[in-house]
Amino acid sequence: MKKRINVGVVGLGYWGPNLVRNLRSIPDCRVKTVCDLNEERLRHIRSLYPEVEGETDFQRMVNNPEIDAVVIATSVRFHYPMAKASLTAGKHTLIEKPMATSTAECEELIEIAQRKGLVLMVGHTFLYSAAVRKIKEIVDNRDIGDLRYISARRLNLGLFQKDINVAWDLAPHDISIILYVMQELPFSVNCRGGAHITRGVEDVTSMSLHFSKERSAIIHSSWHDPRKIREMTIVGSRRMIVYDDISAQEKIKIYDVRVERPPHYDSFAEFHYAYHYGDTYSPHIKQDEPLKTECGHYIECIRDGAVPLTSGTAGLEVVRILEASSESLKLNGGPIDLWPQPNNGYSASPFPGQSMSPLMARSGQTVAPFPVAASRGNGNGTHAPFAKNGGNGTSAPFAKNGNGKAAGRNGHAAKVTAAGR
Numbered sequence: 001m002k003k004r005i006n007v008g009v010v011g012l013g014y015w016g017p018n019l020v021r022n023l024r025s026i027p028d029c030r031v032k033t034v035c036d037l038n039e040e041r042l043r044h045i046r047s048l049y050p051e052v053e054g055e056t057d058f059q060r061m062v063n064n065p066e067i068d069a070v071v072i073a074t075s076v077r078f079h080y081p082m083a084k085a086s087l088t089a090g091k092h093t094l095i096e097k098p099m100a101t102s103t104a105e106c107e108e109l110i111e112i113a114q115r116k117g118l119v120l121m122v123g124h125t126f127l128y129s130a131a132v133r134k135i136k137e138i139v140d141n142r143d144i145g146d147l148r149y150i151s152a153r154r155l156n157l158g159l160f161q162k163d164i165n166v167a168w169d170l171a172p173h174d175i176s177i178i179l180y181v182m183q184e185l186p187f188s189v190n191c192r193g194g195a196h197i198t199r200g201v202e203d204v205t206s207m208s209l210h211f212s213k214e215r216s217a218i219i220h221s222s223w224h225d226p227r228k229i230r231e232m233t234i235v236g237s238r239r240m241i242v243y244d245d246i247s248a249q250e251k252i253k254i255y256d257v258r259v260e261r262p263p264h265y266d267s268f269a270e271f272h273y274a275y276h277y278g279d280t281y282s283p284h285i286k287q288d289e290p291l292k293t294e295c296g297h298y299i300e301c302i303r304d305g306a307v308p309l310t311s312g313t314a315g316l317e318v319v320r321i322l323e324a325s326s327e328s329l330k331l332n333g334g335p336i337d338l339w340p341q342p343n344n345g346y347s348a349s350p351f352p353g354q355s356m357s358p359l360m361a362r363s364g365q366t367v368a369p370f371p372v373a374a375s376r377g378n379g380n381g382t383h384a385p386f387a388k389n390g391g392n393g394t395s396a397p398f399a400k401n402g403n404g405k406a407a408g409r410n411g412h413a414a415k416v417t418a419a420g421r
C-alpha cells in the first residue's frame with residue numbers, strides 16, 4: 001500500500017480553496033493542515049472539510065514532522081520567504097505563479113531544492129490543460145507548418161492590485177504557454193503600458209517576445225477591459241489556431257487559411273499574393289480540470305522522485321521575462337536583451353524537449369516529460385538529476401515574533417491570504 005502524502009496549504013483567499021478541493025480528490029494525498037491569518041477563512045474551510053486542521057502560524061505548520069509537502073497560494077511577495085522556509089524545513093513545495101519576485105530569489109529556491117533533493121514545482125496551471133497539450137501536439141506535428149508568431153489577449157475588469165502590475169498578475173499564464181509551445185526562450189523583450197488607476201502600477205501592458213527565425217509573440221494584458229477575454233492565436237505557414245479558454249465547447253479552432261508569395265515573377269505587375277481559404281474545424285478535447293491534473297502531477301513527482309513539467313527552472317524563466325518586462329517599462333518600451341541573439345536555429349527551452357535553457361545546460365538538469373515517465377529517484381531520496389552537495393541551508397523568515405504571529409521578512413506579521421488569480 002502506498003504511503004499517503006500529507007500536504008499543508010497556506011493561503012485561503014481566492015485560489016487556495018480550489019487547491020484544497022483538488023488535493024483532497026487525489027487518493028494518495030491527504031490535506032492535513034490549512035493555514036491563514038484570517039480565522040474566518042479557516043473556519044469556513046474546516047466547515048467544508050472537518051478532518052482538516054486549521055493553523056494561523058505558518059512556521060509551525062512547516063515544522064510539523066507529519067507534513068510531507070507544502071502548497072503556497074499567497075500574495076506574490078510572500079512566495080519566496082515562505083517557499084524558502086518550506087524547503088529549508090525539508091518539505092516538497094508547490095508555489096503558485098509567479099514563482100517569486102526576482103530571478104535571484106528563484107535561483108536560490110532552486111539551489112535549496114536541489115541540495116535537499118526536494119520537488120520544487122510552480123503552478124502554471126494552463127500547461128496541464130488538455131487544450132494546451134493539444135495545441136502543442138498540433139504544432140510539434142507541424143500540422144500548421146512553420147510556426148510564425150503567437151498573439152495572446154488576457155483581459156478583464158479588475159482585480160486591481162497594488163503590489164504587482166497586470167503583467168506580473170496575468171501574463172505568467174501566457175508566457176508559460178508560449179514557452180511550452182515554442183520550446184525556446186526569447187532573446188529579447190519589449191513592454192509598454194499605462195497606470196490609469198494606481199500610480200506606478202500598470203493596469204494595461206503590451207509585451208513583445210522575440211525568438212529565433214523571425215518568430216515573435218505579443219501579449220496584451222489588462223485589468224481595464226469591459227469583457228473577460230482569454231484568447232491566443234497561433235499562426236503557422238499553412239494553418240492557424242485560435243484558442244479560446246472561455247469557450248465551453250470549442251476551445252480550439254483550426255483555420256485552414258494562409259497567404260503565399262508567388263514562386264517567381266518577372267515584373268511587379270506579375271507579383272500577386274495568393275490567399276488560401278479552406279475549412280475550419282475544432283478537434284475533440286477531453287474536458288478535465290487542469291488544476292486537478294496539476295495537483296496529481298505534484299503528488300506523483302513527490303512519490304516517484306521525478307522533476308515536474310512546471311519545475312522551478314520553468315518558473316525561473318517566466319520570472320526572468322517578467323523582470324525584463326519591468327525594465328522595459330522603465331525605458332518606455334525599450335528592448336531588454338536576455339541572451340545573445342540566436343544563430344543557426346539555436347533553441348533553448350525550460351520545458352521537455354531536445355533543447356535546454358542556458359541555466360539548465362550549465363547545471364546538467366533534465367526535465368521529465370508530461371505525464372511523469374522519467375527522472376526516477378536514485379534510491380537515496382533525491383531526484384536522479386539532483387546530486388546533493390552538502391550543507392543544510394538555514395532560513396527562518398517566519399520565526400515567531402513577540403505577539404505569537406509568524407514574522408515576515410522584515411519581522412512583521414506575514415499576511416497569508418491569497419491574492420486574486
